[in-house]
Amino acid sequence: xxxxxxxxxxxxxxxxxxxxxxxxxxxxxxxxxxxxxxxxxxxxxxxxxxxxxxxxxxxxxxxxxxxxxxxxxxxxxxxxxxxxxxxxxxxxxxxxxxxxxxxxxxxxxxxxxxxxxxxxxxxxxxxxxxxxxxxxxxxxxxxxxxxxxxxxxxxxxxxxxxxxxxxxxxxxxxxxxxxxxxxxxxxxxxxxxxxxxxxxxxxxxxxxxxxxxxxxxxxxxxxxxxxxxxxxxxxxxxxxxxxxxxxxxxxxxxxxxxxxxxxxxxxxxxxxxxxxxxxxxxxxxxxxxxxxxxxxxxxxxxxxxxxxxxxxxxxxxxxxxxxxxxxxxxxxxxxxxxxxxxxxxxxxxxxxxxxxxxxxxxxxxxxxxxxxxxxxxxxxxxxxxxxxxxxxxxxxxxxxxxxxxxxxxxxxxxxxxxxxxxxxxxxxxxxxxxxxxxxxxxxxxxxxxxxxxxxxxxxxxxxxxxxxxxxxxxxxxxxxxxxxxxxxxxxxxxxxxxxxxxxxxxxxxxxxxxxxxxxxxxxxxxxxxxxxxxxxxxxxxxxxxxxxxxxxxxxxxxxxxxxxxxxxxxxxxxxxxxxxxxxxxxxxxxxxxxxxxxxxxxxxxxxxxxxxxxxxxxxxxxxxxxxxxxxxxxxxxxxxxxxxxxxxxxxxxxxxxxxxxxxxxxxxx
Amino acid sequence: xxxxxxxxxxxxxxxxxxxxxxxxxxxxxxxxxxxxxxxxxxxxxxxxxxxxxxxxxxxxxxxxxxxxxxxxxxxxxxxxxxxxxxxxxxxxxxxxxxxxxx
Numbered sequence: 001x002x003x004x005x006x007x008x009x010x011x012x013x014x015x016x017x018x019x020x021x022x023x024x025x026x027x028x029x030x031x032x033x034x035x036x037x038x039x040x041x042x043x044x045x046x047x048x049x050x051x052x053x054x055x056x057x058x059x060x061x062x063x064x065x066x067x068x069x070x071x072x073x074x075x076x077x078x079x080x081x082x083x084x085x086x087x088x089x090x091x092x093x094x095x096x097x098x099x100x101x102x103x104x105x106x107x108x109x110x111x112x113x114x115x116x117x118x119x120x121x122x123x124x125x126x127x128x129x130x131x132x133x134x135x136x137x138x139x140x141x142x143x144x145x146x147x148x149x150x151x152x153x154x155x156x157x158x159x160x161x162x163x164x165x166x167x168x169x170x171x172x173x174x175x176x177x178x179x180x181x182x183x184x185x186x187x188x189x190x191x192x193x194x195x196x197x198x199x200x201x202x203x204x205x206x207x208x209x210x211x212x213x214x215x216x217x218x219x220x221x222x223x224x225x226x227x228x229x230x231x232x233x234x235x236x237x238x239x240x241x242x243x244x245x246x247x248x249x250x251x252x253x254x255x256x257x258x259x260x261x262x263x264x265x266x267x268x269x270x271x272x273x274x275x276x277x278x279x280x281x282x283x284x285x286x287x288x289x290x291x292x293x294x295x296x297x298x299x300x301x302x303x304x305x306x307x308x309x310x311x312x313x314x315x316x317x318x319x320x321x322x323x324x325x326x327x328x329x330x331x332x333x334x335x336x337x338x339x340x341x342x343x344x345x346x347x348x349x350x351x352x353x354x355x356x357x358x359x360x361x362x363x364x365x366x367x368x369x370x371x372x373x374x375x376x377x378x379x380x381x382x383x384x385x386x387x388x389x390x391x392x393x394x395x396x397x398x399x400x401x402x403x404x405x406x407x408x409x410x411x412x413x414x415x416x417x418x419x420x421x422x423x424x425x426x427x428x429x430x431x432x433x434x435x436x437x438x439x440x441x442x443x444x445x446x447x448x449x450x451x452x453x454x455x456x457x458x459x460x461x462x463x464x465x466x467x468x469x470x471x472x473x474x475x476x477x478x479x480x481x482x483x484x485x486x487x488x489x490x491x492x493x494x495x496x497x498x499x500x501x502x503x504x505x506x507x508x509x510x511x512x513x514x515x516x517x518x519x520x521x522x523x524x525x526x527x528x529x530x531x532x533x534x535x536x537x538x539x540x541x542x543x544x545x546x547x548x549x550x551x552x553x554x555x556x557x558x559x560x561x562x563x564x565x566x567x568x569x570x571x572x573x574x575x576x577x578x579x580x581x582x583x584x585x586x587x588x589x590x591x592x593x594x595x596x597x598x599x600x601x602x603x604x605x606x607x608x609x610x611x612x613x614x615x616x617x618x619x620x621x622x623x624x625x626x627x628x629x630x631x632x633x634x635x636x637x638x639x640x641x642x643x644x645x646x647x648x649x650x651x652x653x654x655x656x657x658x659x660x661x662x663x664x665x666x667x668x669x
Numbered sequence: 670x671x672x673x674x675x676x677x678x679x680x681x682x683x684x685x686x687x688x689x690x691x692x693x694x695x696x697x698x699x700x701x702x703x704x705x706x707x708x709x710x711x712x713x714x715x716x717x718x719x720x721x722x723x724x725x726x727x728x729x730x731x732x733x734x735x736x737x738x739x740x741x742x743x744x745x746x747x748x749x750x751x752x753x754x755x756x757x758x759x760x761x762x763x764x765x766x767x768x769x770x771x
Contacts, residue, residue: 648694
């Protein structure tokens with residue numbers, strides 16, 4: 001396509017895209033090569049390493065570029081009735097393609113290093129760079145004692161670059177490069193403290209589980225290339241909504257793509273890597289395993305919406321919705337009994353991602369993206385709050401050893417409170433609006449079972465987050481006697497404060513009565529039906545009541561004397577106790593995977609290594625050698641060293657050859 | 670006086686070759702073996718010349734010259750080796766020279 005036509009009279013999208021994606025990449029390379037030599041400088045008696053400052057400034061630069069891009073896009077006049085996902089034939093005037101270079105050309109099949117700039121990608125770029133900047137700033141405080149400080153920031157920058165490439169990818173291959181890039185960075189950051197065996201194992205687990213999903217994603221891409229002949233998202237979506245690919249193919253392709261999303265976004269059955277990923281540094285968990293990377297699957301499903309919508313009998317969407325809803329419930333159940341604060345947050349992330357997939361599965365793609373954004377705010381906030389607690393308590397993560405910390409860490413406590421209210425779904429915090437939008441969409445479509453699961457999960461969410469917050473920050477002060485809890489430095493609490501503010505007002509981007517975000521995204525993601533009038537109010541009221549009861553239940557159980565007695569009496573025998581024990585054991589999913597996949601795989605590997613390889617293959621090779629050795633052992637006796645023996649054999653040979661010649665050819669002459 | 674038939678020459682050549690071969694195999698003295706080898710070469714030469722005569726062309730005779738030249742060269746090298754072995758071991762017995770074996 002003609003590049004200049006799409007760029008003129010618009011602003012320099014090529015330059016902006018390059019800035020957003022390539023600056024973090026350049027910073028990552030620079031820090032990897034020279035980071036060790038960078039020194040530190042002092043601000044207010046505190047050592048601040050240059051490596052961190054460079055990374056923060058780079059991400060800030062990307063953020064500013066993303067803001068500029070956003071402003072430009074908003075400035076573009078939109079034609080009347082532009083609805084995405086094949087809803088209308090009006091062109092989305094806010095779509096721009098940036099062609100960097102031709103990547104490969106095989107026959108008629110071409111893939112370019114192309115980047116797609118539209119409402120969806122810009123909004124997500126804002127989230128990634130914005131939250132990323134805050135988390136990088138926080139990391140300066142959190143990681144300042146680490147000997148591999150520069151490497152951490154190199155990985156963080158590399159992650160930002162890969163994530164942005166994923167978001168801006170104009171074809172699935174560019175997206176896939178980013179997809180693998182974030183997987184790599186996730187691996188590197190989970191295993192950042194690779195001296196600890198748990199961290200190294202968790203990193204491998206995350207990588208391998210993601211591999212399963214990535215394989216599915218690849219298969220989906222192959223199928224789409226075969227069916228559509230192009231990897232351009234635009235072409236695929238047009239073909240899907242235009243009916244050029246059959247419903248059956250679309251179903252398989254959608255489910256294969258969803259398989260990739262299941263791996264990356266930690267859904268049933270591939271969610272098991274995310275809780276273990278908490279072995280990594282906490283800010284990395286906040287950025288990668290809460291705010292951005294794990295939402296890549298949600299983004300991808302929303303982006304490829306038409307393929308899912310083209311599925312035969314809505315099968316693909318139904319699968320997405322049910323997997324999302326069940327994951328939300330499942331992870332919430334586990335989160336209710338987890339004692340490790342980071343793991344509670346991890347299961348909570350899995351659960352909230354389930355909500356996003358529920359929204360996607362209902363066709364309410366912008367609802368999923370809305371929850372993605374608000375979740376990025378409050379979950380990053382809570383992860384960093386947990387990091388702040390760990391920082392103060394010498395890396396303690398067991399909430400049973402904490403209590404009343406708000407008295408010694410007022411800012412962390414207050415901001416965590418905001419995040420807690422946001423995720424619990426208390427009005428008017430951000431999480432209330434986005435969760436309500438998803439539940440309302442489920443109700444409106446008559447999916448009452450999904451709505452019920454979502455609502456019950458909301459109850460559990462309010463309960464386990466309250467349990468976390470109340471045990472850690474409220475009640476009497478409690479911590480190990482040999483640590484001295486203290487508020488974190490400004491580099492850490494400033495991001496907390498900013499995200500705390502966003503957790504409060506973040507819902508304003510898509511209030512039910514003006515739906516600004518949804519309308520902004522409609523040209524890309526299409527519309528979905530939401531209830532109006534009394535139904536909407538009643539649904540919101542029900543959700544609010546459920547959230548309040550969850551909080552009240554947790555408050556009763558963990559802050560009152562009678563609650564404590566009740567908990568003490570619950571310990572033996574009852575069905576609830578059994579459920580709690582099962583939940584505490586994480587429903588033994590890891591054990592089941594170990595028994596059904598890991599151990600047979602291990603046995604197969606051992607069989608291959610020690611039987612097939614050592615005995616079979618090596619046996620053939622060694623056997624050939626042994627045979628030759630055995631034969632030559634017999635034959636070498638001929639080499640007697642006596643020259644007359646040789647002469648006799650020589651003569652014998654001549655006689656044999658001549659006789660053969662005569663017998664075959666006949667007598668000479 | 671009638672000509673000697675070629676078969677006689679060939680029989681003589683065969684006899685000479687057999688004597689040479691058996692002698693080369695049964696004797697131990699390197700010099701004697703050498704002489705038997707020469708006997709075999711000359712038996713072959715006689716056969717070649719006879720064949721040339723029987724076929725009426727010179728191919729066999731030409732080959733004989735080659736054999737003579739090669740035999741002369743071989744004698745030079747072979748005798749040198751035998752002399753050198755004899756100098757080291759004070760013996761020309763080929764069964765004493767059996768180091769090069771398995």
